[in-house]
Amino acid sequence: MSLTKGSGPFGATPxxxxxxxxxxxxxxxxxxxxxxxxxVTLADEVVADSTDVRLLHPPGRTPTYLFxxxxxxxxxxxxxxxxxxxxxxxxxTYWTVRVGERRAVDAAYSFPAPPVPSAQIGGLxxxxxxxxxxxxxxxxxVFVHPRDPYTRIDVLRSSRHVRVRVGDVVVADSTRPRxxxxxxxxVRYYLPRQxxxxxxxxxxxxxxxxxxxxxAHYWSLRVDDRIERDIVWTYPEPFxxxxxxxxxxCFVDERVALEVTxxxxxxxxxxxxxxxxxRRGDAAAGTAxxxxxxxxxxxxxxxxxxxxxxxxxxxxxxxxxxxxxxGACP
Numbered sequence: 001m002s003l004t005k006g007s008g009p010f011g012a013t014p015x016x017x018x019x020x021x022x023x024x025x026x027x028x029x030x031x032x033x034x035x036x037x038x039x040v041t042l043a044d045e046v047v048a049d050s051t052d053v054r055l056l057h058p059p060g061r062t063p064t065y066l067f068x069x070x071x072x073x074x075x076x077x078x079x080x081x082x083x084x085x086x087x088x089x090x091x092x093t094y095w096t097v098r099v100g101e102r103r104a105v106d107a108a109y110s111f112p113a114p115p116v117p118s119a120q121i122g123g124l125x126x127x128x129x130x131x132x133x134x135x136x137x138x139x140x141x142v143f144v145h146p147r148d149p150y151t152r153i154d155v156l157r158s159s160r161h162v163r164v165r166v167g168d169v170v171v172a173d174s175t176r177p178r179x180x181x182x183x184x185x186x187v188r189y190y191l192p193r194q195x196x197x198x199x200x201x202x203x204x205x206x207x208x209x210x211x212x213x214x215x216a217h218y219w220s221l222r223v224d225d226r227i228e229r230d231i232v233w234t235y236p237e238p239f240x241x242x243x244x245x246x247x248x249x250c251f252v253d254e255r256v257a258l259e260v261t262x263x264x265x266x267x268x269x270x271x272x273x274x275x276x277x278x279r280r281g282d283a284a285a286g287t288a289x290x291x292x293x294x295x296x297x298x299x300x301x302x303x304x305x306x307x308x309x310x311x312x313x314x315x316x317x318x319x320x321x322x323x324x325x326x327g328a329c330p
Contacts, residue, residue, distance in 0.1 A: 204217075214237060
């Protein structure tokens with residue numbers, strides 16, 4: 001994510017600048033060997049198992065694993081009529097994966113004859129993660145996409161003053177946020193529940209899944225007769241990289257007016273930064289609309305989730321540990 005996506009050096013909106021003009025091709029690809037053993041399963045059958053996978057960083061997208069053909073159960077493949085052309089990788093060929101009565105349609109694909117600069121991916125096989133039952137790095141299941149070795153998450157305690165407004169209504173006001181800094185993505189401010197007007201919140205059945213932070217559960221916000229759906233999220237049981245934001249609330253910045261200020265401890269005026277939905281969207285490479293493709297899946301409520309962190313509270317969603325297709329992480 002930090003190489004070819006978002007504000008990475010080869011992303012659509014680089015955060016910095018080189019001291020030379022790298023003249024990147026229209027479709028930048030970066031491929032490297034991974035030291036991890038990676039397995040893919042369907043219907044309790046191991047479809048691929050390799051300690052020699054490549055990690056492909058495509059332009060503007062999350063990374064994916066490429067498997068040597070010899071490490072894939074191609075005897076489970078059925079030919080597909082689907083083909084896809086990619087300027088950087090050539091003509092893509094697809095297969096349906098069949099295990100007994102289970103069929104994962106167009107779930108495996110390969111680029112058998114890529115352009116010369118991309119020859120190293122020729123014949124390697126990738127999988128559509130949403131179509132398969134599980135993907136494991138060593139003995140740990142991973143979700144959505146591979147964990148990018150160039151992505152880092154830092155959570156910092158802060159005394160900045162964060163105020164969130166929806167229209168003319170202040171819905172959150174905090175001087176004790178935690179800043180989550182993730183490579184290639186905008187800074188997110190996570191707030192204690194006590195600093196949010198939680199009486200305005202209504203639980204949602206939406207979840208999204210992140211390979212670095214875990215499963216996010218969402219809330220909608222009702223102001224008068226207006227409802228903003230899935231505008232707040234929380235991680236009840238985050239992975240270790242994001243444990244410092246356990247149970248805290250974060251707003252979809254692109255859909256609110258977010259004001260962040262701090263008092264300078266050195267000569268000079270206090271600094272104020274204000275993001276409106278349109279301005280924040282510009283800074284986040286056009287993400288203000290929160291496209292439907294990044295919405296989570298909807299599932300029925302189960303047992304309440306108890307969130308231990310900044311005070312105990314509950315969200316009527318069960319922790320989901322597998323299955324289904326969830327949206328991109330916030």
